Amino acid sequence: MSTTNPNETPHDKDGLYRPDLNPCIAVIVGTRPGIVMLGPVIKELERRAIDHFVIHTGQHYSPNMDAQFFADIALSAPQYRIDGTAAHTTHGAQTAHMLSGIEDILLQARPRMVLVGGDANSNLAGALAARKLGMTLGHVEAGERSFDWSMPEEHNRRMIDHISDYLFVTGENAVGNLEREGVQGAIVRSGNPIVDASREFSRLALARPNIEEHLGVADRRYAILTMHRQENVDNPERLQGALQGVSDAAVALGIPTLFFVHPRTQKRLEEFSLLDWLHDCPGIELREPAGYLDFLAYVARSALIFTDSGGVQQEACIHGINCVTLRDNTEWVETIDIGANRLAGCEPMAIVDAAKDASATTCKWEVPFGDGHAAARIVDCAVEVLK
């Protein structure tokens, strides 16, 4: 009886699966921040006519978390989309489903390089699939650390960084983290493509006709709130504490705060029966998640930003807007060092104090996330891999 499995893949002596890979790049997206971050990289690949394709993991799927972003940055629809991801609600099942779907596509298309960006489960799934198939793996936004082991994103970042061949970093803080951890791959100082995207698309967003009417708020006369981190919104005390603090701060500063409610947060507000209470909170106006162009325009014209989002902390800094971060730690320590951001956690008094401090601070700093040419550097590196 033969013990050879006809479906088994060949292995070399190092145990890595090495098919003859195609000179082609797979880009993995699947969440709102992932589309924003890798959008400029995909566009640069298109511009240089480098063979590539995009896999969408299906992690985010609501039109205002997904399709709207492709439309806003004029990105073609992904060549591959994994079905059924939304049915999986635990980290393990969701990651496993995406990993298996990505592996099927990679086995079929056999790209030489795979790019992931950020710290969501989509990226962990893509990274694991590429690593196990012996494909060259690049991680965009590598080396960021909150040193908070309760965050699923911190687990994902560390795992991805330690299995990547190329670590595309935002700045020197990330380099230090990666060197201390002794990562295997090569560190590439690319900067973060969120700067490329923010600069290009905020110009477009703000140049649209009747922008003030469209946004419905007067320039610099409002604040913004986004909040979706699991450790905040899945905990009713933290969620309610943060919202109370933002409401108190909005009243104290005399400006309304537009709260763009993430679907996870919407679900939790319903589960914890907080919606009626929130509607009665003065100073907070509830909104659906905004599309990317609208959101950038809201950011650029705001007086102050409250957030627990990684990307929104960066965008506040890029646009010269003071930020109050509703967390006890941040991976974007550069923003704290330059005075663009302050950590307030979810205690109402601390949020009010931080908002007052922010309002009294002059917004003058150098953007510490790169020069807006990150996508070009990432693609330069990819071109070398394909040679």
Ligand code: UD1
């Ligand atoms: C995920 C990422 C997080 C990232 C965030 C960006 C992980 C572990 N978390 O968190 O790092 O900051 O995306 O927004 O990968 N939902 C919808 N429609 C959607 C997407 C989500 O209704 O398009 C709802 C679903 O009920 C879903 C829940 O939100 O179960 C959570 O979505 P999920 O993608 O698991 O995590 P996020 O909280 O979005």
Ligand code: UDP
């Ligand atoms: N964003 C958006 N509309 C919103 C809220 C956020 O377009 O209502 C964009 C924002 O410009 C940023 C990205 O979403 O580029 C950040 O994603 P998110 O906060 O969901 O995730 P994180 O960055 O925390 O991983």
